[in-house]
Amino acid sequence: MLEINTIKNNPDLIIKKLQKRGLDVKQDIDLILQLNNQRIENQQKLDEMLAKGNQLAQNIGQFAKEKKFEKIEELKKIAGQIKIDSKELIEIAKNIEEKIKKQLIRIPNIPHDTVPEGKDDTNNIVIKTWEREFSDNTNKAEKLLPHWELAEKYDIIDFKTGSQITGSGFPVYKNLGAKLQRGLINFFLDYNASAGYTEYIPPYFVNEDSAFNTGQIPDKEGMMYHINNDNLYAIPTAEVPITNMFKNTRYNHNELPIKCTAYSPCFRREAGSYGKEVRGLNRLHQFDKVEIVQICDPKYSYKILEEMVEHVTKLLKELGLKFRIVQLCGGDLGFTSALTYDFEVYSVAQKKWLEVSSVSNFETYQANRLNLKCVNEEKKSILCHTLNGSSLALPRIVATILEQNQKENSITMPVVLHKYLGFDSITM
């Protein structure tokens, strides 16, 4: 959520910058400013009234000591009326504030200046592509099997049983497939830890407040599974519980940045997805992911964003996969993000790119909802910046490891994984 003062200070600039998302927020901004003026006017009246009331209460206290009872009765009458009047103003204030918030949460984050214009993913910019690092005797295009066929051939992922137990999008990993999941999670976590990220295991369900703070509510409410009885949401990403660990906190600038990593299963309803989009591991309702989150002094957030991008890049290079980095354009940028780089690995059998990580700077958008601040070098208390990224989402990594490394009767595992897996290739 944007800060009202940011809007107040330069409404035209915000309107202009949000045009990059293909949005015209002029009316929303005007309404917010108008409401804010009402709020201030009302508050001034109320403050004045309350000040009078406080004064009277003090006087009554004084008279009580002096036992001047008839004076007390006189003042009580006035104070009583003030109370009635102020209650009215308090109602008005609540009402206005509610309206402001309702208006404010409709406005997405302001795109960073470098974000390209564009209306959807076709306008995203490919920053760089890396070719597959180890080549062997595979990849005769006509023989390449898609990962779901490989999964069946080697008996490592059972989609059918998963749908019997729960439904489609809930696969069962089996044998070396299960070990591959576990190995990848450990590899990712170790890799993050060695870069200074502290490991956490967060709750996998969050309350409404937490879901709101990171921006899942109200913007993407339908994406989450909801437990009605207890009003909890199954997390769509570890970003939600991890970032919310820091709500209502204030750091000194020298305590920052805070670097966290966490493995968690992720639950997404993915309503409306269909067909080849959801084939195999392409899009699941439950999947595993290792996440990285940083909380930092605003001054350094873009440097840190680059550092995180570098981090994920190296991780993907270690796996030896063909992948690319894409910068999201205004129209494709997430609601809460100011700047996002997506990492996509190449599915050689499907001949398409699959997103495996999204690294974003949210600037103060989440921090404002979280009430997460820091005291900067100038000793001013300001909102922190929050950033996060996947490192990495497992299913599509698994899919491309299987596809990019397939041979006639085996699948070679990336060398870095050998010690995590206890095997170096998958065979029948």
Added chain:
RNA sequence: GGAGAAGUGGCAGAGUGGUCGAAUGCGGCGGUCUUGAAAACCGUUGUACCGAAAGGUACCGGGGGUUCGAAUCCCUCCUUCUCCGCCA
């Protein structure tokens, strides 16, 4: 799930209806002293909103209520602790 106790400033901890935004201690910051540091001493030290400023208003777990006046009384929710029950 049942029965009790408690939630106060960065921390510890006082405060049971009137000048309490809140004693005191620790910590932090500034200074005196010192070659330097420590100790000691003096001063200062919450957040948000309005205001040019003076100043005003709100906040003692959240929400509501009683009262002219609430950290203090009442209701409710949440959290923590103790005991009992159940359980991987």
